[in-house]
Amino acid sequence: MDRIDSSLVALRRILRATDLFGRELAQSAGLTAVQFRVLQLVAEKGDATATTIAQRMRVSQATVTSLVDKLVAKGVVVREKSQTDRRQTNICITDKGRETIADAPDALQQRYVREFQSLADWEQAMIVAALERVATMLDAEDLDASPVLDARDIRSGT
Secondary structure, eight states, X not given: OOHHHHHHHHHHHHHHHHHHHHHHHHHHHSOOHHHHHXXXXXXXXXXXXXXXXXXHXXXXXXXXXXXXXXXXHTTSEEEEEOSSOTTOEXXXXXXXXXXXXXXXXXXXXXXXXXXXXXXXXXXXXXXHHHHHHHHHHTTOTTSOOOSOOOSSOGGGTO
């Protein structure tokens, strides 16, 4: 197999891994990887604002609103008016949300983070440079993307 085919196979394996994880997560937790990441961010402190989530995920507040709407419908978070600032709405995790996180499969990006952090600094830099180059080769360097491994479009809020 030549290098072109090898590189395409590696890309396809990455896409398949994200797709398979997304299906596993949907089946076990009833959430997409992006929805699950929002739930994780809310769970870190028990509550969060849409603005905070949008900044952490590097997406628009409108995208977060759509994602949170879906999480509210599933009963894993609720919206509550802030006690300290009546203009602010907090997104709070429910008991069902905590259970969902506890029962969910190990998130693909968490596996990646653990492995990536164990690499030497030069290896991390090499991987980042190679991935950024691939994104450029695919004319994808300017696409809106959060640090969530999911094959679906984050802007759809699914």
